[in-house]
Amino acid sequence: MKYKKLSIYESLELHPPEISKCSRLYSLEPIGIGTPDCESLTSYIIRLSQAHCVTVNKLLHPNILKDFDRKDLSDYSQIIYRLLRSPHNSKSFNGLGLTSTKLSQQLEALTLRNDLSFLTMLSWSEITTYHQLFRDHQAWCPVCYEEWQTNKKPLYIPLLWFLDPVKICLHHYQYLLEECPHCRQTLPIIGKQMQLGYCSHCGNWLGSSSSIQTYHQTIYKDNIKWQEYVTISMGELIAAAPHLSSLPTRDRTAQVLNTYLNANNITKGEIATFTRFIGVRSENILIYLYNKRVPRIDKLLQITSAFQTSPLKFFTEDINTLIGKLKVSSQLFVKGKEQHDKPKPTKLDKIKIRQVLTQALLEEVPPSITEVAKRLKCSRHSIKYYCPELYQALKLHRRTERLKNFNQYSLEIRNFLEAALIVNPPPSMQSLTKSLPIKSAKLYKLFPELCYQISKRHKEYRNACTLEKRNQVIHEMNEAISKLHNQGKEPTLAQVRKLLTKPGYTREQFFQDALFKTRQELGYEN
Numbered sequence: 001m002k003y004k005k006l007s008i009y010e011s012l013e014l015h016p017p018e019i020s021k022c023s024r025l026y027s028l029e030p031i032g033i034g035t036p037d038c039e040s041l042t043s044y045i046i047r048l049s050q051a052h053c054v055t056v057n058k059l060l061h062p063n064i065l066k067d068f069d070r071k072d073l074s075d076y077s078q079i080i081y082r083l084l085r086s087p088h089n090s091k092s093f094n095g096l097g098l099t100s101t102k103l104s105q106q107l108e109a110l111t112l113r114n115d116l117s118f119l120t121m122l123s124w125s126e127i128t129t130y131h132q133l134f135r136d137h138q139a140w141c142p143v144c145y146e147e148w149q150t151n152k153k154p155l156y157i158p159l160l161w162f163l164d165p166v167k168i169c170l171h172h173y174q175y176l177l178e179e180c181p182h183c184r185q186t187l188p189i190i191g192k193q194m195q196l197g198y199c200s201h202c203g204n205w206l207g208s209s210s211s212i213q214t215y216h217q218t219i220y221k222d223n224i225k226w227q228e229y230v231t232i233s234m235g236e237l238i239a240a241a242p243h244l245s246s247l248p249t250r251d252r253t254a255q256v257l258n259t260y261l262n263a264n265n266i267t268k269g270e271i272a273t274f275t276r277f278i279g280v281r282s283e284n285i286l287i288y289l290y291n292k293r294v295p296r297i298d299k300l301l302q303i304t305s306a307f308q309t310s311p312l313k314f315f316t317e318d319i320n321t322l323i324g325k326l327k328v329s330s331q332l333f334v335k336g337k338e339q340h341d342k343p344k345p346t347k348l349d350k351i352k353i354r355q356v357l358t359q360a361l362l363e364e365v366p367p368s369i370t371e372v373a374k375r376l377k378c379s380r381h382s383i384k385y386y387c388p389e390l391y392q393a394l395k396l397h398r399r400t401e402r403l404k405n406f407n408q409y410s411l412e413i414r415n416f417l418e419a420a421l422i423v424n425p426p427p428s429m430q431s432l433t434k435s436l437p438i439k440s441a442k443l444y445k446l447f448p449e450l451c452y453q454i455s456k457r458h459k460e461y462r463n464a465c466t467l468e469k470r471n472q473v474i475h476e477m478n479e480a481i482s483k484l485h486n487q488g489k490e491p492t493l494a495q496v497r498k499l500l501t502k503p504g505y506t507r508e509q510f511f512q513d514a515l516f517k518t519r520q521e522l523g524y525e526n
Helices: 041-051 056-064 075-083 087-094 098-111 142-150 224-243 252-263 268-278 282-289 297-306 311-316 319-325 329-340 350-362 369-376 380-386 388-420 429-434 440-446 448-486 493-498 503-507 509-521
Strands: none
Touching: 041 056, 041 087, 041 098, 087 098, 224 297, 224 311, 252 282, 252 297, 252 311, 252 319, 268 282, 268 297, 297 311, 311 319, 350 369, 350 380, 350 388, 369 380, 369 388, 380 388, 388 429, 388 440, 388 448, 429 440, 429 448, 440 448, 448 493, 448 509, 493 503, 493 509, 503 509
16 A cells, blocks of 8 residues: 655744733833933933823822832832932932932833933942032023924933033033023922923923023133033043943042052142142042042042043043043143242232221211222221221211111101001001011011000901901891791701802801701701
């Protein structure tokens, strides 16, 4: 018997295919990661809430805090639990500590992303302190907002705009605004209901190309070269965060400073000259050298600019390579000598002080010693030292004039308060204080009897008005009860309420007592 050759078919996989896990929140892609214009974490939260068509408050509470059980929270988690509900502490969302760590981890778990920590300054938490690093409110470039809106790009808030040292936008030569141009209020970093690009107080659009204030006009006033250095340096740190092979350690500043001082044979006695050049106190440098504290962001930028390098190179390059590139040593001690060669200020002219004091004594309204010191550009102590007689004479003359003016002013206030005692209806002390340039406590201290009489008279007037109003309500209630009783209906509270012009009085205790008494007289109550 012949058999046909069997055909071998492709085998089928009978196991169910692996389906990737779905994220609980949209896996929204952050804007600008790896660039100086990287988005901030608070901006990402606002955009995420807009993508879900909910407010920021509703997005944070049920999702981010769902796994937080107050009974099982550790000490650190309890701190986060409070911070997430405190608007004035919301700047820590983009910060260096536990709050931004926990928040970014929760968001990464809910969106299934692994890059949200780069929307904060967590990568640089070991190189500087939290103090003076972040603003307490928003700052923005109106031209950036206007361009993004015109080009139909998504609106967001770069992390760079939240850093306190950054004052300018290098894209448009524009100062960052910190107040709404419409209502003159500062914007919170994050709030319950926020819309990017719009004021959270008045709701107006924050972008504008007509409000440009270029910094070329005030180049000498604001030290633009320094601002450019700060903005570029902070932008480099933000852009480099995703590409770091290892995070910088806390002792990096101490290592670089020690290596530099040893390489240039700068002894402990010469550190004072070194610190004068870089603009940092010698005691602070010693603290950094002994690794007891990391520098504040403004001090760190002063050190790196004095070394003619960027903070990124200062913390990421090999130390030996970095020390070879530093160019401070050739200029260091020249700067120190220049500071000692400054001319000393000249002594004050005693004749000029006497002339100014004599002229001040002849003025109709004698100025204070502080005002005279401002005219002479000296201290009060110098005036007293050079011309003690004229100093005392001016003080006595000013005190006499002020006392004379005060007595006249007190008489006017007394007449005003006495007139208030005969005015009808009697005014309150609060309304009188608003019409006077003096506080209520001061009035009670100067004229206690008059103030208490005015308060007592106003209180009696208010009590009389209240009693009259209650009598009118009770009279209207009795008429309503009489009408219902004559119609054969029981005058219940609900029935009486329908016949009153102001039914809200039925909630008052005096009304309910009067109703019960009248019903009792008519036999409806036992």
